Amino acid sequence: MPDRSARRVCALVLGLAVLAHAPALWGGFVYDDFNDVVRNPSAQAGQFFQRLPQMARPLLKASYALQDALHGPNPFGFHAVNLALHLVATALVLALVRRAATLAGTPELAALRLAALTAALWAVHPASAETVSYVSGRSAGLSGVLSLAALWAATGPRPWPVAAFLSAALAPLARETALIVPLLLLAWQLCLPAPGGLRRAVPVWLGALAAALLLAALPRHQDLVAFSLTLRDPADALRGNLFAVTEMLRLWFQPWRISAVPAQPVIYGWTDLPTLLRLAALAGAALAALRLRRRAPLVALAVLWTLLALAPANSLIWRLDPVAVRPLYLAGIGLALLVACALVRVRAGPVLGAMLAAALALGLAAMTFQRAGLYADAVALFADAAAKTPGEARPLVLLGLVQANAGDAAAARATLRRALALDPANAEARNALRLLEAGPPIYSPLTP
Incomplete structure (x- = not known):
């Protein structure tokens, strides 16, 4: 009976995830998709092996090249694979949280409910749309599935050492931040009874x-790391990332603010009060x-998972856009577990508590449905970003x-002039406006 209930609960959560992300299936290629997938020789079947020694994220590119061989640049196929990866990840989240709750001493039925709520909140959160609806978001989806598989293979009553090794080895080849998986496992073993111990x-x-x-x-x-170090040294990057991490956490808890181009934070010096407060808050947590x-x-x-999952992209390495939605894909599992733990402790009675949890999940699913639909229209996607960050030139x-x-x-022309009014030194806006005035069509990474 428990296994049958678990299958029904899993099917319900997966069904909700499919409904929330369904509009993505009819989306096209947008933004970086053209340079990363459609026109990238490393993502094309005929040139993949030739370019293998020079490429980054070889497993990610292999997945693109395989689909190129199967059906060419058909966006529906790429979106369908992204959604399938998300569903596998959702099932793994449900199974891992159920296992964690059981190890923590939670009764079986309560553990299943907590796992279902965590998986549902994570699967339909608008932050996941960046990974599911956006073809270039596959790096987070593919590495996320393999990261969760490594943890599943290493934490069960029966060891699966080969599966754990292969999953942990392959995940960073899709996205480098998956190198954090051993530390996620360490956090698991610190907080929960660990069958088999450190072995x-x-x-x-x-x-x-x-x-x-x-x-x-x-x-x-090597080139990517060297480029990052030219932007900021590790200590300076850490200071800036204190502000990036706190802003990303705000985005997760305020999902209506999520956009394709999040606002970047103002960064203060090491001895300024905003820096000290953020440092104290994260260290205190x-x-x-x-x-x-x-x-x-x-x-x-939940807290350790969140902080560790954000650390690879937001600690000593600096990125051009430090505030981003995609790192919240793996980190969001910890945040969803934290919210689920809070909800199950609400003293409102089981019926009212279930209604509150369902309302939250359905509300998030509705927001995700709306965001997934934006990826079908690049103009709508960036109009949404410009509306959510009215003082920023880049979305414009x-x-x-x-x-x-x-x-x-x-x-x-009107939009680019608005961008120049906000940032008169913006060379990209000025060049685009010059090309428009000259008459030839604009060429950019956004061009199909």
Whole structure:
């Protein structure tokens, strides 16, 4: 009976995820998709093996090249694979949280309910649309599935060392941030009784080490690290990422603010009060989680998971756009577990509590349905981003480019002039406006 109930609950959660993300299936290629997938020689079947030594994220490119061989540049096929990966990840989240709750001493039925709520909140959160609806978001989806599979293989009553090793080794080849998986497993083992002890972690650590050595040997990854270090040194990057992380956490808890081009934060000096407050808050959260790991193991795991999952992209390495939605895909599992733990503790009675949880999940699903639909129209996608960040020039520049590529030159001129009014030194807006005035069509990465 419990297994039958678990299958029904899993089917219900997966069905809700399908409904929330369904509009993405009819979306096209937008933004980076053209350079990363459609026109990228590394993502094309005929050139994949030739370019393998020079590419980044070889497993990700292999998935693109395989689909190119099967059906060519058909966006429906790429979106369908993204959605399928998300559904597999959702099932793994449900199974892992159920296992964690059981290890923490939660009764079987309560553990299943907590797992279902966590998986549902995560699967239909608008932050996941960046990974599911956006073809280039596959790096987070593919690495997420493999990361969760490695944890599943390493934490069960029966060990699966080969599966744990292979999953941990392959995940960073889709997205480098998956190198954090061994530390996620360590957080699990710190907070929960770990069958098999540290021996279970050995295949995961060896897999991540093998991936790290391979990535370090690839010239493209060396170039990316070197470029990041030219932007900011590690200490300066850490200071900036304190603001990026807190802004990303705000986006998750305020999902109506999520956009394709999130606003970037103002960054203060090390001794300024905003910096010190953020440093104290993040360090305090980590220390509190470590102290609570025996009394409230699931809460502690949720906090540690969130901080660790955000660390690879938002600690010592600086990115051109430090505030992004995609890193919230893996980190959002911890946040969803934290919210689910809070909801099950609400003293409102089981019926009212279930109604509150259902209302939250359905509300998030409705927002995700709306966001997924934006990816079917690049103009609508960037108009939404410009409306949510009215003081930022970059969303207006991107909106102007897609308006020009859609043939609406008058709207593109007006939008690009608005961008220049906000940022007179913006060279991209000025060049695009010059091309529009000259007459030839705009060419940009957004052009099909």
